[in-house]
Amino acid sequence: MRTAAASVIFLVLGIWATCAITGGFELLTTEQARRLDISRKQPAVPEIRLIDQSGQAFHFGAWVREENKFLIVDFIYTNCQSLCRALGSEFQQLQQRIVERGLQSRVHLLSVSFDPAHDNPAVLQQYAGHMQAMPDVWTFATVGDARELDALLRTFGVTVIPDRMGGFQHNAALIWVAPSGKLVRVTDFDSSDSLLDELTGSN
Amino acid sequence: MNGTRKAGPRAGLILLLVLAIPAVRSMMEGDMALHMLLQFPLLLLAGWLLTQGLTEQTRAELRKWNHAGIAGLLMASLVLMFWMIPRALDMALSDSTVELLKFITLLMAGATLELSWQSAGLIVRGFFLGNVLPMMMVVGWLYVEAPVRICSAYLTDDQLRAGSGLLALAIAGSVVWLLAFFCPPIRSKEIHDENQ
Amino acid sequence: MNMQKEMPAVGAVKVYAAISGVVILLMMVFGLVMRMTQGQMLPIEPNVFYQLMTAHGIGMVAIAGLGGSAVMWHFLGKYVNLRAGFAWANLAFFLTGVVLVLGGIFLGGFAAAWTFLYPLPANGMGQWGKHAAAAYMGGVLLVGVGMLLFYLESARAIIQKYGSFARALGWHFLKSGQDAPPATVIASTVVTLINIIAILIGAVILTMMLVNLYVPEIAIHPLLAKNLIFLFGHVFINSTIYMAVIAVYEILPKYTGRPWNVYKPFVWAWSATCLMVLTVYPHHLLMDYAQPLWMHIMGQIVSYTSSLPVLALTLTATLGSIYRSNIKWDLTSALLVLSIFGWSAGVIPAVIDGTIAVNQVMHNTLWVPGHFHLYLLLGCVTMILAFTNWIANKEKAAGFSGLEKSMLWVFAISAFAYALMFLLSGQASVPRRWAVHLPEWLAYSQIASLFAAGVVISAMAIIVRAMGGIIRPARQA
Numbered sequence A: 001m002r003t004a005a006a007s008v009i010f011l012v013l014g015i016w017a018t019c020a021i022t023g024g025f026e027l028l029t030t031e032q033a034r035r036l037d038i039s040r041k042q043p044a045v046p047e048i049r050l051i052d053q054s055g056q057a058f059h060f061g062a063w064v065r066e067e068n069k070f071l072i073v074d075f076i077y078t079n080c081q082s083l084c085r086a087l088g089s090e091f092q093q094l095q096q097r098i099v100e101r102g103l104q105s106r107v108h109l110l111s112v113s114f115d116p117a118h119d120n121p122a123v124l125q126q127y128a129g130h131m132q133a134m135p136d137v138w139t140f141a142t143v144g145d146a147r148e149l150d151a152l153l154r155t156f157g158v159t160v161i162p163d164r165m166g167g168f169q170h171n172a173a174l175i176w177v178a179p180s181g182k183l184v185r186v187t188d189f190d191s192s193d194s195l196l197d198e199l200t201g202s203n
Numbered sequence B: 001m002n003g004t005r006k007a008g009p010r011a012g013l014i015l016l017l018v019l020a021i022p023a024v025r026s027m028m029e030g031d032m033a034l035h036m037l038l039q040f041p042l043l044l045l046a047g048w049l050l051t052q053g054l055t056e057q058t059r060a061e062l063r064k065w066n067h068a069g070i071a072g073l074l075m076a077s078l079v080l081m082f083w084m085i086p087r088a089l090d091m092a093l094s095d096s097t098v099e100l101l102k103f104i105t106l107l108m109a110g111a112t113l114e115l116s117w118q119s120a121g122l123i124v125r126g127f128f129l130g131n132v133l134p135m136m137m138v139v140g141w142l143y144v145e146a147p148v149r150i151c152s153a154y155l156t157d158d159q160l161r162a163g164s165g166l167l168a169l170a171i172a173g174s175v176v177w178l179l180a181f182f183c184p185p186i187r188s189k190e191i192h193d194e195n196q
Numbered sequence C: 001m002n003m004q005k006e007m008p009a010v011g012a013v014k015v016y017a018a019i020s021g022v023v024i025l026l027m028m029v030f031g032l033v034m035r036m037t038q039g040q041m042l043p044i045e046p047n048v049f050y051q052l053m054t055a056h057g058i059g060m061v062a063i064a065g066l067g068g069s070a071v072m073w074h075f076l077g078k079y080v081n082l083r084a085g086f087a088w089a090n091l092a093f094f095l096t097g098v099v100l101v102l103g104g105i106f107l108g109g110f111a112a113a114w115t116f117l118y119p120l121p122a123n124g125m126g127q128w129g130k131h132a133a134a135a136y137m138g139g140v141l142l143v144g145v146g147m148l149l150f151y152l153e154s155a156r157a158i159i160q161k162y163g164s165f166a167r168a169l170g171w172h173f174l175k176s177g178q179d180a181p182p183a184t185v186i187a188s189t190v191v192t193l194i195n196i197i198a199i200l201i202g203a204v205i206l207t208m209m210l211v212n213l214y215v216p217e218i219a220i221h222p223l224l225a226k227n228l229i230f231l232f233g234h235v236f237i238n239s240t241i242y243m244a245v246i247a248v249y250e251i252l253p254k255y256t257g258r259p260w261n262v263y264k265p266f267v268w269a270w271s272a273t274c275l276m277v278l279t280v281y282p283h284h285l286l287m288d289y290a291q292p293l294w295m296h297i298m299g300q301i302v303s304y305t306s307s308l309p310v311l312a313l314t315l316t317a318t319l320g321s322i323y324r325s326n327i328k329w330d331l332t333s334a335l336l337v338l339s340i341f342g343w344s345a346g347v348i349p350a351v352i353d354g355t356i357a358v359n360q361v362m363h364n365t366l367w368v369p370g371h372f373h374l375y376l377l378l379g380c381v382t383m384i385l386a387f388t389n390w391i392a393n394k395e396k397a398a399g400f401s402g403l404e405k406s407m408l409w410v411f412a413i414s415a416f417a418y419a420l421m422f423l424l425s426g427q428a429s430v431p432r433r434w435a436v437h438l439p440e441w442l443a444y445s446q447i448a449s450l451f452a453a454g455v456v457i458s459a460m461a462i463i464v465r466a467m468g469g470i471i472r473p474a475r476q477a
């Protein structure tokens, strides 16, 4: 009898803990949790100083509101041989799509490097050229102050860990920022086309 | 008898203290395979050893709550399952409260294993293993197969190694368990007890 | 305490037998409806057809498992000390699982066939949602949990009495020639071992697919998933017949007056079957993902022939024990002898199927259901019917009325002809799992429906009669 009571207590505790960590049995991984969290809480873009490829500094949040455009953000480092390439070609396609449909005034692309030690404006400029990025559609930037990087990554739900070969491993996602400066959605890098329709097509 | 009574908890305490040293912790937790396949079992072991210090009186009291080891093994399997959830593993790294909880629950799981294993018969043990082993296989398989990183805090190589390790451990465990059916240790008294 | 062992079937076994009888009948009706739909004799929509097919497949496999367990539990309990609580616990899990499975199929519309091959369950295409698939797979998982308990109890009891599985399998007898364990114990041990493994593997793949259902980013390797599902399915379905055949070992001697002695070849045969299941299946599974053809074929042949040693020995021993004995014929003994012939006949198309050339041609035709219906219907189900009838007659030989005789013949002939129609359709390249058949195939389906009706009617007569025998004494007591 007492054994049954103890078992039930353990079972309830176990289910409760599992439920808590999986957000009500909806998610298993941190990445999923992060995405759900962002689309629910819609945090604002932090007021952090960024430097773009031409060496110009700007305040992230203020800049978004000024531009009054949808912003699609990804996080990269220029030495990356794998994921960032995939992200890059995704952005290239998006850029083409934006130009084709004349959406330059409504959507903007931003790639932020999390490797400020290496990716200074000159490197970014070169990388942008390599990617055939059009400056009025696609901006490259990095943080002005490396200490602010953590806060930025945390808001955008990006984890970056140094691998053992001088590079980084990081999660790849496209983060959508509304003109109001709020993060609204996180998507994988092959589902952005329909979202482009959804966000811009309606008006 | 008295010797092991004392040696056990002492070794357990030392093991626990070593595992709690920040440098050891970050070394083990920095690598997913070490984290799951070394730190977890060592914590269980520490819990097991510490429990050997309990007096017969406490044990008797606890046994009332733990008939045939059912409650204890249930709790141990829940704890093990919980810490195999990728998000839980991540949080143990990013949140020190969660990490503390991880230490405590795994120690407790080790303790309940020690308290329950002897009194659990073939069936309760089988049910425990029938839960935990497939779960380890599932998680191991997930880590091996997943095209993306499941744990944000670890590299994909790590994930692959941890996954293969879990799979290997689970398969080895199943083989040993089933072989035991063919040559069970002589413990007629125990089998007899179970029938009452 | 000891008296109980000689008493006729106790409560749980009766309930098992009764449920098995009713469900077998219901599932046969589903089968008849499907075959008539294929013959365009019934206006059933394809989506309903696939729901019926899913229910029929999983229902028959599960109930063959339950019926087989009844046989095993009943007779194994005469040698070792089984605790009834476990039989009831198994039943509780079973029924809960069945409710979930049926809910998933008929309320949720899940219709991915009983083998729930990945990634079908996750791709309902609007026919079913992920919760329906989850209910189905969760239900199957629960049935597995119950069966695991059941087999753990039998493992415990066997080890308690015989010391170890090695002794229960009779390995010491091979060396010393002394102390052979009873045939029932040998068979039960083999089933216990292979089914514990099968259930664990089933649990892995089901949990995996449940995870995938809710976290689609985590893809599963489809070929590996398929191998695991087949491993679980094949081992489980084969073991139903290994459980049911215990009825032959235990009941037939009562009719012939000759005990079912265990000889060395018999021990060898069971161990060989067990070994084949345990080594070859996992081997063929752990091999690289990209399976070469020869391995695929090897796997098929072995999976179909792994029962050959046991079958051959059982067949010869049966013939030997009937030959020139004054066997007393009644419905039970006739069904038992029929079942051995049905099982043997079922192996022939299986072996043909396993051979290379044919495998290529017949693989996805009605040939496949043809071979398994032959040995499941005429082998496994017939054994279960014999057992049901036996306990209905309070475990005694009974008279053999004219009605019973004619029902037996109708059953035997129509079941055989029904399976034959599947095989013939297969030879004519009629694909399996098609709800709508082309005009040139209609004749096959219509003739088959006729025989199916014969099976349903005769089985109904046998089951209803037995049911009366099982329920009545319980009321009086």
Ligand code: HEM
Binding pocket: C027, C028, C029, C030, C031, C032, C034, C035, C053, C054, C056, C057, C058, C060, C061, C064, C113, C114, C115, C369, C373, C376, C377, C380, C381, C431, C432, C433, C434, C452, C455, C456
């Ligand atoms: C009167 C008896 C029966 C009838 C009329 C019947 C009829 C059918 C039919 C029409 C199919 C679908 C064939 C196709 O087009 O692929 C089928 C499939 C099947 N049957 Fe039966 N059956 C009977 C008895 C049994 C028995 C006794 C068992 C097992 C113990 C069984 C197990 C199965 C299984 C496992 C499938 C495969 C389902 C699938 O492909 O997912 N059947 N049956």
Ligand SMILES: [Cu+2]
Binding pocket: A076, A077, A080, A081, A082, A083, A084, A085, A168, A170
């Ligand atoms: Cu990268």
